Amino acid sequence: MQQDRHLVIIGNGIAGITLAQHVRRHSSMRITIISAESAVHFSRTALMYVYMGHMRLQDITPYEDWYWREHNLELVHDYVEQIDFGQKLLHLRQGQPLKYDTLVLATGSVPAFFNWPGQQLKGVQGLNSLQDLELMQQQTQGINRAVVVGGGLIGIEMAEMLQSRGIAVTMLVREKLNWQNILPWEEALLVSRHLQAHGIELLLEDELEEILQDEQGNARAVRTIKGKEIACQFVGIATGVLPNVAFLQNSVLELDRGILVNEYFETSIADVYAIGDCAQFRNPTPPAPAVEQLWYTGRQHGETLASTLLGTRTAYDRGPWFNSAKFMDIEYQTYGYVPNQLPPELDSLYWQHKSGRKAIRLVYERNTQKLTGLNLLGVRYRHDLCHHWLRQGYTLKEALAELPAANFDPEFFRKFEHEIMAQYQQRFPDQPLPEKQQQNNWWNLRSKFKLATGSKKH
Amino acid sequence: MNKTIALPYPEQAADSSLGKTAGLTLIGFGLLGLLVAAFGSGVIDPVLTGLGGITALTIGGLIYIWQRRTELSEAHQNNGAWTESATSRGAIAWVVGIVLTGFYILLYWFPDSLQGLTRAMEPLSQWLRNRPADQWFLYGTFYTLAVLVMGVHALLKYRNNRYHIIRTLSVMFFQLGFAFLLPALLLYLNQPEFYFSYFWPLKYDYLFPGTVSYLVQNGQALGVFMIFWGAVLSFLATPVLTYFYGKRWYCSWVCGCGGLAETAGDPYRHLSDKRRVAWRWEVAIIYPILGFIIITTLLLWINSWSEGRLLGELSGGFSSTYGFFIGAIFSGVIGVGFYPIMGNRVWCRFGCPMAAYLGLLQKHFSRFRITTNGGQCISCGNCSTYCEMGIDVRGYAQQGQPIIRASCVGCGICAHVCPRGVLKLENGPREGRYAASPLIKREDLNLLS
Ligand SMILES: Cc1cc2nc3c(=O)[nH]c(=O)nc-3n(C[C@H](O)[C@H](O)[C@H](O)COP(=O)(O)OP(=O)(O)OC[C@H]3O[C@@H](n4cnc5c(N)ncnc54)[C@H](O)[C@@H]3O)c2cc1C
Numbered sequence: 009m010q011q012d013r014h015l016v017i018i019g020n021g022i023a024g025i026t027l028a029q030h031v032r033r034h035s036s037m038r039i040t041i042i043s044a045e046s047a048v049h050f051s052r053t054a055l056m057y058v059y060m061g062h063m064r065l066q067d068i069t070p071y072e073d074w075y076w077r078e079h080n081l082e083l084v085h086d087y088v089e090q091i092d093f094g095q096k097l098l099h100l101r102q103g104q105p106l107k108y109d110t111l112v113l114a115t116g117s118v119p120a121f122f123n124w125p126g127q128q129l130k131g132v133q134g135l136n137s138l139q140d141l142e143l144m145q146q147q148t149q150g151i152n153r154a155v156v157v158g159g160g161l162i163g164i165e166m167a168e169m170l171q172s173r174g175i176a177v178t179m180l181v182r183e184k185l186n187w188q189n190i191l192p193w194e195e196a197l198l199v200s201r202h203l204q205a206h207g208i209e210l211l212l213e214d215e216l217e218e219i220l221q222d223e224q225g226n227a228r229a230v231r232t233i234k235g236k237e238i239a240c241q242f243v244g245i246a247t248g249v250l251p252n253v254a255f256l257q258n259s260v261l262e263l264d265r266g267i268l269v270n271e272y273f274e275t276s277i278a279d280v281y282a283i284g285d286c287a288q289f290r291n292p293t294p295p296a297p298a299v300e301q302l303w304y305t306g307r308q309h310g311e312t313l314a315s316t317l318l319g320t321r322t323a324y325d326r327g328p329w330f331n332s333a334k335f336m337d338i339e340y341q342t343y344g345y346v347p348n349q350l351p352p353e354l355d356s357l358y359w360q361h362k363s364g365r366k367a368i369r370l371v372y373e374r375n376t377q378k379l380t381g382l383n384l385l386g387v388r389y390r391h392d393l394c395h396h397w398l399r400q401g402y403t404l405k406e407a408l409a410e411l412p413a414a415n416f417d418p419e420f421f422r423k424f425e426h427e428i429m430a431q432y433q434q435r436f437p438d439q440p441l442p443e444k445q446q447q448n449n450w451w452n453l454r455s456k457f458k459l460a461t462g463s464k465k466h
Numbered sequence: 467m468n469k470t471i472a473l474p475y476p477e478q479a480a481d482s483s484l485g486k487t488a489g490l491t492l493i494g495f496g497l498l499g500l501l502v503a504a505f506g507s508g509v510i511d512p513v514l515t516g517l518g519g520i521t522a523l524t525i526g527g528l529i530y531i532w533q534r535r536t537e538l539s540e541a542h543q544n545n546g547a548w549t550e551s552a553t554s555r556g557a558i559a560w561v562v563g564i565v566l567t568g569f570y571i572l573l574y575w576f577p578d579s580l581q582g583l584t585r586a587m588e589p590l591s592q593w594l595r596n597r598p599a600d601q602w603f604l605y606g607t608f609y610t611l612a613v614l615v616m617g618v619h620a621l622l623k624y625r626n627n628r629y630h631i632i633r634t635l636s637v638m639f640f641q642l643g644f645a646f647l648l649p650a651l652l653l654y655l656n657q658p659e660f661y662f663s664y665f666w667p668l669k670y671d672y673l674f675p676g677t678v679s680y681l682v683q684n685g686q687a688l689g690v691f692m693i694f695w696g697a698v699l700s701f702l703a704t705p706v707l708t709y710f711y712g713k714r715w716y717c718s719w720v721c722g723c724g725g726l727a728e729t730a731g732d733p734y735r736h737l738s739d740k741r742r743v744a745w746r747w748e749v750a751i752i753y754p755i756l757g758f759i760i761i762t763t764l765l766l767w768i769n770s771w772s773e774g775r776l777l778g779e780l781s782g783g784f785s786s787t788y789g790f791f792i793g794a795i796f797s798g799v800i801g802v803g804f805y806p807i808m809g810n811r812v813w814c815r816f817g818c819p820m821a822a823y824l825g826l827l828q829k830h831f832s833r834f835r836i837t838t839n840g841g842q843c844i845s846c847g848n849c850s851t852y853c854e855m856g857i858d859v860r861g862y863a864q865q866g867q868p869i870i871r872a873s874c875v876g877c878g879i880c881a882h883v884c885p886r887g888v889l890k891l892e893n894g895p896r897e898g899r900y901a902a903s904p905l906i907k908r909e910d911l912n913l914l915s
Pocket residue numbers: 018019020021022023024042043044045046052053054055056086087088089114115116117135136137162165252255283284285286300301302303304305306332333844
């Protein structure tokens with residue numbers, strides 16, 4: 009791409025910023041990042057820690073001010089009201105119109121609301137932006153009962169936040185257990201039990217019907233579709249997010265739920281791209297979703313599009329799936345394909361610690377014993393090694409031979425890999441696992457499979 | 467598989483406010499007792515009020531700590547760190563800081579004013595050391611108690627992590643055994659006072675000619691052993707242990723300054739300055755201090771071999787200047803007195819010559835590193851915030867790079883507070899030590915130029 013072009017990115021989230029950083033690394037072209045929510049990039053994933061007092065806003069800002077200056081990245085704190093794709097012109101709420109040569113839309117998400125009666129009441133909100141965080145600080149001041157709608161990741165984060173202020177929380181969960189649309193039964197049960205042990209009340213297989221108000225127009229209770237009425241002063245809505253594309257609704261850009269893109273993040277208009285939460289793939293390969301709403305995928309989108317903008321047209325290849333989260337005290341990691349309900353052709357080894365706080369699941373194909381994915385609760389595994397197994401199509405047995413090397417827990421922690429291996433041995437007595445092999449320690453595997461790159465000192 | 471589930475409504479956690487009130491009341495009485503001992507020793511026997519006060523303070527503190535830490539779940543231990551007055555440079559923090567700083571000023575420059583408290587220590591000092599109490603014994607007792615009581619705090623705060631449990635027990639053990647009881651026992655046996663857990667260049671005078679000849683003359687065989695011990699630890703054990711484990715074996719497992727920082731100072735760890743400019747100050751101060759100690763030690767030996775002809779009083783002046791500015795002002799007043807304002811490792815980060823020495827070894831001759839777990843970082847910033855050495859851990863983690871920094875004391879808290887399990891302290895081959903995860907495309911930006 010020519011150095012004299014002007015690259016404009018709308019949205020300073022992880023997708024937009026990653027793109028800018030990678031383009032800047034190899035090009036001196038003018039780069040402008042426009043964003044409305046905050047003047048500089050911050051970590052959306054850390055909003056809960058600000059609420060709980062673990063960090064301040066400046067602590068969830070990954071780069072100091074000098075960084076943008078020294079890398080010559082122009083930041084504009086403004087809202088793009090309208091895009092004139094013909095003239096390649098952006099109309100801003102406050103500033104002068106801005107001309108671009110290449111435009112990247114990285115506008116993120118907004119919380120999904122499903123037109124419940126009463127959803128506009130005071131005390132009802134989602135959690136996605138800095139403004140939501142501020143609002144939540146105000147709306148939860150001095151209250152003692154709250155309802156969280158949605159039992160997924162953000163719902164659990166909201167419940168934890170509220171609970172940290174001594175606010176009693178009831179969760180409305182549509183599924184049989186928390187996040188059971190994603191987690192297999194045992195994991196979902198483990199998580200649900202953990203939430204309960206922390207004093208969260210779960211209303212399972214129930215949904216929001218309406219939010220009731222008091223005379224001042226504040227939320228005073230919710231009614232569920234099963235007819236239960238729960239008194240509360242705050243309602244947290246955590247029923248997912250939607251691409252933030254409202255301001256593009258009346259433009260010529262092709263939209264569906266999100267901005268439609270191909271695997272090169274090209275939209276229906278030349279020189280206009282979309283990445284991150286706001287992009288929707290036209291032809292995703294199942295089981296990959298059409299819209300990827302994660303920090304990690306946002307970063308990977310940015311990395312990939314940067315190559316294209318730098319002159320090497322590069323298709324997006326997400327590689328083996330991975331994700332992580334934390335349910336109160338319990339960390340969660342997942343690698344590869346672990347569906348919530350195993351189809352007949354898949355089976356799994358599952359181990360759970362008697363404390364109910366640790367679990368390991370290895371999913372494999374019945375016929376070939378090929379490993380398809382792992383779930384970990386309360387145990388950390390090495391991403392690099394799990395990724396390698398999945399990329400190389402390891403069988404269960406091959407992975408088990410390297411399993412101890414995958415453990416990433418802190419030093420002195422008890423290890424439980426031998427229990428999973430014993431399970432395997434029980435299930436497949438005629439396929440003995442090799443004795444513990446010294447050459448299978450992490451450092452040897454790392455150099456054997458080249459699971460580390462570069463050796464530059466920093 | 468049972469697909470219906472009846473989950474009981476959880477019991478509410480027992481109300482702990484009663485225990486906390488009891489603890490705070492005892493703490494209040496304890497502080498009152500100490501005040502009376504300090505200023506009313508002419509009226510009431512300070513032994514009663516002083517030792518009674520310490521006892522009440524200790525028990526009250528333990529009760530309060532127990533209640534406070536167990537009512538918070540493991541992931542909630544840092545709730546309010548940046549909002550509560552005591553830990554976010556609020557009014558309480560300033561009061562605590564001023565009291566601590568005031569105590570150091572009295573201790574170093576006006577020890578007579580601490581007479582009441584010192585006299586309160588008399589029975590303990592006689593019993594342990596068979597000699598009268600002085601202000602340093604008073605200081606040592608307070609210091610050790612702080613490490614022990616706040617050690618319990620750390621044990622409860624990090625109760626779900628065996629690394630921190632073992633590490634905390636280790637610093638408690640070394641403070642109580644090696645820095646308090648053993649030196650007292652030596653005095654009891656009429657031997658030279660010696661701290662086996664401190665070495666040159668931190669205890670810079672342990673290799674000064676004056677100390678060496680004093681130990682040889684007063685301790686005979688034991689004195690020779692002490693010199694031998696000190697020299698072996700400084701020049702042999704330190705490089706070897708640091709090669710295998712990084713500087714953490716000393717800074718957050720053994721050292722008394724580190725011990726206080728990891729226990730009493732732990733609630734203040736997030737106050738460290740993370741900015742690049744702070745790092746620039748760090749390197750501009752700490753390495754010159756190490757250089758200063760090395761030069762001073764050499765000069766003193768040259769002076770001693772030449773029987774004072776070569777340098778005369780110059781080198782003596784050199785070392786007493788250091789003792790005043792670095793030993794007293796830096797490590798005491800700023801290092802501990804300013805805990806609630808500047809964080810708990812100001813001395814370790816900016817001033818300690820041992821940290822500089824260990825840091826050079828750690829950076830260039832060690833198997834230690836903090837590994838980043840592939841592409842799992844969400845850039846949340848917990849690691850950087852709770853790094854007491856002000857290292858921008860996130861800066862490395864979000865790029866998939868290992869953290870190899872001279873200043874890292876290996877406390878392991880970054881790895882503990884990371885909500886995604888991204889960080890792991892480990893020792894591995896030096897080959898490929900700086901290599902990073904291939905799962906993140908890196909920008910190769912230099913964070914510290
Ligand atoms: C509370 C919470 C916790 C999360 N935790 C995790 C997690 O643990 N792991 C994980 O993988 N993901 C997590 N996510 C999801 C993750 O944060 C998002 O997927 C990611 O931040 C999306 O990045 P992005 O760059 O696509 O967009 P965003 O970060 O949403 O940035 C888009 C920016 O563009 C701005 N913008 C939009 N329209 C305009 C306009 N017209 N003019 C100007 N500016 C505009 C917006 O104001 C916004 O600042 C979490 C999300 C939330 C809300």
